Amino acid sequence: MSAQVFVEDVAVGDELPVATRNASRAQLHLYSAATWNPHRIHYDVDYARSEGHPDILVHGPLQGAWITQFFTDWAGPQGRLLQVSWQNRRSAVPERDYELRGRVTAVDMAAGDVTIEGAEQTPEGDVLVPMRAVVRLPRRTGG
Amino acid sequence: MAASIITDEIRAQIGQLTQAPVTAEITERDAQRYALAVDDLNPIYFDESAAHAAGYRTLVAPPTFVGHVVAATRPLSELREDGLFRGGSKLKLGLPRVMAGGDAWEYLEPAYVGDVVTAESRLAEITQRDGAKGTFVTSVVETVFTNQDGVIVARLRQTAIAR
Numbered sequence: 001m002s003a004q005v006f007v008e009d010v011a012v013g014d015e016l017p018v019a020t021r022n023a024s025r026a027q028l029h030l031y032s033a034a035t036w037n038p039h040r041i042h043y044d045v046d047y048a049r050s051e052g053h054p055d056i057l058v059h060g061p062l063q064g065a066w067i068t069q070f071f072t073d074w075a076g077p078q079g080r081l082l083q084v085s086w087q088n089r090r091s092a093v094p095e096r097d098y099e100l101r102g103r104v105t106a107v108d109m110a111a112g113d114v115t116i117e118g119a120e121q122t123p124e125g126d127v128l129v130p131m132r133a134v135v136r137l138p139r140r141t142g143g
Numbered sequence: 144m145a146a147s148i149i150t151d152e153i154r155a156q157i158g159q160l161t162q163a164p165v166t167a168e169i170t171e172r173d174a175q176r177y178a179l180a181v182d183d184l185n186p187i188y189f190d191e192s193a194a195h196a197a198g199y200r201t202l203v204a205p206p207t208f209v210g211h212v213v214a215a216t217r218p219l220s221e222l223r224e225d226g227l228f229r230g231g232s233k234l235k236l237g238l239p240r241v242m243a244g245g246d247a248w249e250y251l252e253p254a255y256v257g258d259v260v261t262a263e264s265r266l267a268e269i270t271q272r273d274g275a276k277g278t279f280v281t282s283v284v285e286t287v288f289t290n291q292d293g294v295i296v297a298r299l300r301q302t303a304i305a306r
Contacts, residue, residue, distance in 0.1 A: 034173075034180040035211040039241075040226035047225070051240055052276075060243025065181035067205045068248075072185065072206070077197035081206055085247035087302070129245070138296065 004076040006140040007112040016074050016102040016116060021066045023058045023094045031062045053091060060088035063098075063120055067131045070100040071116065075135040082113065086131040088121075097123055102131070112137045149271050150279055156266045161284055165213040166261040167233050174204040174256055179200055202256040207298050209254045210246075213262035227236060236280055236305050242264065242301030244281060252296045259291040279306035 032042050039056050040047040048056045067086050073119050076080060092098055102118030120129040179238040186193035187203045194202050204212070217228040227241060254260060268283040281304050288297040 027180065029178040034177045036214045036216060038222060038226040038228070040224075044226075051225075061179060061207065061210070061246065064246050066206065068205070068207050069181070069183040069185070070148070072183075077187065081250055083247075083249050084206070087244065087245035088243050091242075100219065 001024070004078050005137060007076065007107065007109060007114065008138040010107055010114050010137065011106055012104050014104040014105055016104075016118070018074075019064075019066075019070050020097050021100065021104070021143045023062065023092050023122075024095050025056070025066070028056060028058060028094055031059055035059075035061070053093075055093040058092035058094060058131060063088065063092060064130055066098075067120060067128040067129065067133075070102065071133040071135055074102075074116075075137060079139040080136045081133065082135040082136055084131070085128050085133075088129055090126070090128040092120075092128055098128065099123060100131075102133075112139055146262055147271065148238065148278065149269055152284045153236070153269060156169060157191055157269065158267075160263055161264045161266050162215060164263045165214045166259060167260045169193075169204045169212050169254060169256055171202060171206070171256045173212065174202070174208055177208045178205050181205065181207075191233075198305055200252055200255065204254045204258075204296070206248065206250055206254075207246075209260060210286070210299055210301075213288070236282075238280060238305040240305045240306050244304045247300040250296070250300045251298070252290070252294055254288070254290070258296070260296065261289045263287050263289075277306060279304055281305075 021122045027041050040058055043056060045056055061110050064086055069083050071084055072081050098120050100120050102116040104114055106115035113131060113134055117132045119127045120133060121127045183205055187197050188205055191202055221229045223229050262285050265284040267285040271280050282303055284300045284301050287295055291295050
């Protein structure tokens with residue numbers, strides 16, 4: 001959790017702090033359990049390979065949860081997530097680093113709404129999951 | 144172009160419920176297990192005073208958890224070869240492999256621990272495409288999440304890719 005960011009402090013072109021995620025096999029197991037997800041591609045390596053995957057896969061919505069947290073952490077306790085979207089274009093596997101990067105593309109100073117676009121990508125820059133969010137930030141001047 | 148997988152019967156389901164509406168309570172334990180599993184330790188999910196300080200009336204559920212609390216629970220006898228549930232959806236494409244394609248969430252109100260959420264899911268779009276790995280079908284299901292007061296807390300457009 002970072003300190004509170006205010007809309008007056010934000011400008012188009014600002015980069016959000018980069019976050020790195022790396023899922024262990026145990027995390028995939030717990031995520032399947034916590035979401036009642038029995039899909040074999042997330043825990044059975046032989047089965048995942050039979051579908052043409054290199055390994056078991058990180059759940060698309062788990063990456064969505066990473067992405068959501070990337071935006072809520074940046075928005076801070078007084079910020080509110082209004083919209084978040086992502087497209088799972090390429091698969092992610094456990095025990096690899098993935099970076100979440102975002103850049104401010106619009107600021108509505110009156111409403112306090114900030115649009116951020118970015119992606120989950122490999123450290124080499126290959127995009128796995130394009131993403132976008134709108135967050136509402138508090139105003140330093142109140143109101 | 145491969146033969147059409149999307150029959151008139153499937154096309155007629157656009158706008159229809161993909162499954163019976165599901166109602167479930169957001170319990171503190173379930174919401175926190177989810178937060179721990181995704182490794183999001185935001186104190187508003189765990190510490191009532193932190194939630195109050197952030198302007199919430201009580202503990203909040205992680206935003207994406209709302210989509211899971213209403214997961215239809217089915218008996219193991221209904222598992223398919225790939226581990227997915229046969230009876231999970233009324234949409235029957237006859238395609239063996241299904242992948243998540245992405246979500247688009249709109250959050251209107253916080254979902255709190257203790258809320259009882261009802262999810263209504265309708266088929267919004269279904270499209271057949273020919274790709275490098277063969278024919279695939281993308282479907283978009285729109286879900287509206289309503290709390291016990293009849294207030295819409297979130298809307299979700301969820302894309303699935305079947306091949």
